[in-house]
Amino acid sequence: MAEGHSPLAQFEIKTLVPIEIAGVDASFTNSSLFMVLTVITISLFLIGGMRKGALVPGRWQSMAELSYVFIANMIKDTVGSEGRPYFPFIFTIFMFVLVGNLWGMMPYSFTFTSHIAVTFAMAFFIFVGVTLIAIAKHKLHFLSFFMPPGVPIVMAPLLVPIEIISYLSRPISLSVRLFANMLAGHTLLKVFAGFIISLGVAAGWLPFVFVIALTGLEFVIAFLQAFVFAILTCLYLNDALHLH
Amino acid sequence: MPQLDVTTFAPQLVWLAITFCAMFFIMWKVAVPKIADALETRQMRVEDNLKKAEDLKREAEATLAAYEKALADARAQAHDDIQKVQNDLQAAAEKEEAEQNAKLEAKLAASEKAITKEVAKAMENVRGVAIEVAVSAVERLTGDAPDMSTVEKAVDNVVGKA
Numbered sequence: 001m002a003e004g005h006s007p008l009a010q011f012e013i014k015t016l017v018p019i020e021i022a023g024v025d026a027s028f029t030n031s032s033l034f035m036v037l038t039v040i041t042i043s044l045f046l047i048g049g050m051r052k053g054a055l056v057p058g059r060w061q062s063m064a065e066l067s068y069v070f071i072a073n074m075i076k077d078t079v080g081s082e083g084r085p086y087f088p089f090i091f092t093i094f095m096f097v098l099v100g101n102l103w104g105m106m107p108y109s110f111t112f113t114s115h116i117a118v119t120f121a122m123a124f125f126i127f128v129g130v131t132l133i134a135i136a137k138h139k140l141h142f143l144s145f146f147m148p149p150g151v152p153i154v155m156a157p158l159l160v161p162i163e164i165i166s167y168l169s170r171p172i173s174l175s176v177r178l179f180a181n182m183l184a185g186h187t188l189l190k191v192f193a194g195f196i197i198s199l200g201v202a203a204g205w206l207p208f209v210f211v212i213a214l215t216g217l218e219f220v221i222a223f224l225q226a227f228v229f230a231i232l233t234c235l236y237l238n239d240a241l242h243l244h
Numbered sequence: 245m246p247q248l249d250v251t252t253f254a255p256q257l258v259w260l261a262i263t264f265c266a267m268f269f270i271m272w273k274v275a276v277p278k279i280a281d282a283l284e285t286r287q288m289r290v291e292d293n294l295k296k297a298e299d300l301k302r303e304a305e306a307t308l309a310a311y312e313k314a315l316a317d318a319r320a321q322a323h324d325d326i327q328k329v330q331n332d333l334q335a336a337a338e339k340e341e342a343e344q345n346a347k348l349e350a351k352l353a354a355s356e357k358a359i360t361k362e363v364a365k366a367m368e369n370v371r372g373v374a375i376e377v378a379v380s381a382v383e384r385l386t387g388d389a390p391d392m393s394t395v396e397k398a399v400d401n402v403v404g405k406a
Contacts, residue, residue, distance in 0.1 A: 008245055013252040025254040032259035039267040046275040053282045055289060061282070068279040088272040096267055115246075117253045118260050183247070 007190040011114055011183070030110045031118070038099045038112075046095075067095065071230065078234040082241050090237075093122070094230035097178065101222030104182065105215070113225075114182035116175060123175035126233050134240035145243050174232055181225050185218045374399045 017028035049064030057065055071091045075083040083090075097113055104111025112118050134142045146163040147156060192214060195207035246252070375395055382390040 011246040013246060013249070013256065015255070019255075021258075024258065025251070026258040027255045028259070029252070029255050031252075031256050032263070035259050035263035039263050039270070042267065043270050043275065046271075047278065050275070050278040050282060053278065053285075055286055057282070065279055065283060068276070068283070088276050089268065091276060092264070092268045092271045095271070096264060112256070112260075115252075115256060117247070117256045121257050121260055122264075179247070 007187045007194070010110070010186060010190060013115075031112045031115065034100065034103050034110045034112050038096060038103055041103070042095045042099050067091075074231055075234055078231060079238045079241060083234065083237060086237055090230055090233055093126070093233055094226055097122075097229050098223060098226035101182065101226055102219075104186065105218060105222060111182050111186060113178055114186060116179045119175035119179040120171065122229075123171040123178075126174070126236065127171040130233075130236045130240045133237070134243070137241060138243060142243070145239065170236060174229065178225050178229055181221055185214075185221055189214055189218065371399060374402070 014030045015027040016030060016033060019026045019028060046064050046067070049060040052058075052061065054061060068091070071094055072087065075087055075090060079086070100113045101111065103109055104113065134145070146160050146167065148159065148163070151159055189211060192207045192211045196204045196211065199207065375392075378395045378399055379390060379392070382388075382395070
């Protein structure tokens with residue numbers, strides 16, 4: 001990336017192979033490339049790690065199993081045993097976001113989770129899915145979710161709209177949290193990396209040290225945001241299954 | 245800001261749907277069952293081994309108890325036997341000792357009797373000798389044979405004192 005580029009240039013979507021299906025632009029872009037890479041990486045990591053299925057796991061198999069057990073425990077702790085059927089989906093969400101974030105840490109790569117369109121699509125899908133699960137399980141009783149128990153009926157006109165608004169804002173908060181974290185982190189890295197060049201040899205080491213520290217922080221955030229995304233999905237699912 | 249470029253939304257969403265669905269199916273049908281199988285096999289193996297270990301432990305404890313009981317029985321039996329033998333021996337020894345004591349006492353009594361007899365006999369001899377000595381001594385000194393009864397009396401006097 002040449003000097004003078006905007007820190008936001010790294011988020012530009014570049015069409016690699018133009019494709020159009022039924023009037024819809026389905027071009028294969030740099031974003032698509034990293035989505036495909038993410039899927040390949042995860043599949044290789046998990047299936048490759050489990051190829052032996054050894055009774056006493058090696059390092060690779062241990063890591064694959066660890067990721068499974070991590071999500072399994074998360075679901076057990078937040079949703080309980082009723083969450084088991086949703087394990088493959090939540091596991092997919094977590095691994096997809098995590099590895100997408102980690103691919104974004106590669107220099108010159110592209111972070112598809114830094115795009116609101118992607119994160120919102122995932123969050124909205126989760127929101128709709130969770131709401132459908134709640135309605136299928138509780139029918140009209142689901143509406144009682146918007147009236148917290150133990151609250152006097154007089155408060156209902158005030159509380160119910162608040163609850164509805166907070167419920168509807170879930171996909172927004174879920175998607176913006178991930179997108180904004182990725183956007184801010186990568187922009188900050190780019191800005192400070194730019195300072196190294198502009199300050200030259202004399203003072204350039206200062207932002208350089210800062211960029212190294214920030215890179216470490218970004219790795220933590222990459223994991224943390226994937227974790228938060230997955231655990232919030234679990235919590236929403238828990239609300240849908242148990243209402244309050 | 246490239247994120248707000250609406251024209252890029254369609255390709256992103258299309259490819260998100262493709263890749264996410266592909267990945268979901270790979271996870272659902274391949275990866276997750278594989279890991280779950282491995283974990284379950286291990287869990288079952290561990291439980292099986294734990295159960296086996298528990299059984300073996302119980303068996304070992306039973307064997308130990310049986311061994312200890314046998315040992316205690318044997319010890320008690322041995323103790324009884326020893327006691328019995330000891331009692332028998334003691335009784336036999338006591339009997340033997342009593343017999344020996346009786347025999348010894350009888351022998352002792354007989355010996356004492358013999359000794360007394362011998363002493364009396366000896367004393368008789370001494371008296372005879374003393375009389376003879378006294379008679380010959382008096383004869384030598386005086387030239388006259390002394391009166392036998394007087395010498396006998398004098399000797400008896402001395403011997404009786406002795």
